[in-house]
Amino acid sequence: MVGKQIKGRMVISGRKFIRDRAAGRDLDKAIAGLGAEAREMMTTRLSPSAWYSTAAADEVLRACAEALGEDPRSFARDLGWTAAYDTAGAIGRTFVSLFGSPARMAKYIGTAREQIYDSGTTTATYDEAGGRVQIEVRGWLGHTEHGCLNMLGLLDRYANLMRASASVEVAQTRCLSRGNDACVFELRFR
Secondary structure, eight states: OTTSEEEHHHHHHHHHHHHHHHTTOOOHHHHHTSOHHHHHHHHSOOOTTSEEEHHHHHHHHHHHHHHTTOOHHHHHHHHHHHHHHHHHHHHHHHHHHHHOOHHHHHHHHHHHHHTTBSSOEEEEEEETTTTEEEEEEEOOTTOOHHHHHHHHHHHHHHHHHOTTOSOEEEEEEEOGGGTOSSEEEEEEEO
């Protein structure tokens, strides 16, 4: 299944997000209805360094969002926003706040993304005059619409953690799930 996997640390953060979002509401029926691999993501001990199926992660996300009466697309973006904060840890958040900049984001986002997904080539550019970072992902074999929205949430959170930005607008301008040849994200810093 190489090329269609997500890192365990993100799956663990996603599971925590789902349980927190449920806030005591019962998800047992939704979890019981999942396929075996997806059900294991919600019921067994996960390894932060292991790789897990993006299709199974997407199945968990959709089923739990629907069970909670939420739009899966918004749920996916919110999950990315929360996962970015959780997985960075206190030290990581401090470093992003102190040293994060649009130029560094463009320089290191490809390496960071490779720590989350096991396929795809990420390129990024920074237009300093326009205050814009454009990130393009090609060859993302395990791509799902919700995984892409999750990444949009991650980018949004990291950009908002940067002290260098007074405000930021984040958008997904192209997506494989819409028939485009790549997923493209644009961040505009002010």
